[in-house]
Amino acid sequence: GRDEIAKESPVHEQCGGRFVLPVVVIALSAVCIRLTTGVSQLLVTTLLLEAMLWLDKLVGFNAIPLFNAVSHWIQRYTTAYPSCTEFTTAQRALEELIACHDSK
Secondary structure, three states: OHHHHHHOOOOOOOOHHHHHHHHHHHHHHHHHHHHHHOOOHHHHHHHHHHHHHHHHHHOOHHHOHHHHHHHHHHHHHHOOOOOHHHHHHHHHHHHHHHHHHHOO
16 A cells, blocks of 8 residues: 555666766766867767667666766655655556456
8 A cells, every 4th residue: 555655765777867967977078079179069969868878778877886876866855755645646547547457
């Protein structure tokens, strides 16, 4: 029930928060590359974002200690626990979904 759900951690390895630090690094890198080389910042940013997604798929940012720690910290301080209304709404939605599938 609610007590078991409330005990769950708000931190999840696949949360989008794992991209915060890499995107900040990319943004700063793109500006530095543009200023030193004159190459289009849009081109550099696009290539770096693609590399970031490739690295996440290949290695996973959760496997890189610094990125993992920052992601967990962000999630701990930005994820709110569900209120009683949200618990009730989710429970009712799940019951309706189950009833819908049972009737078919």
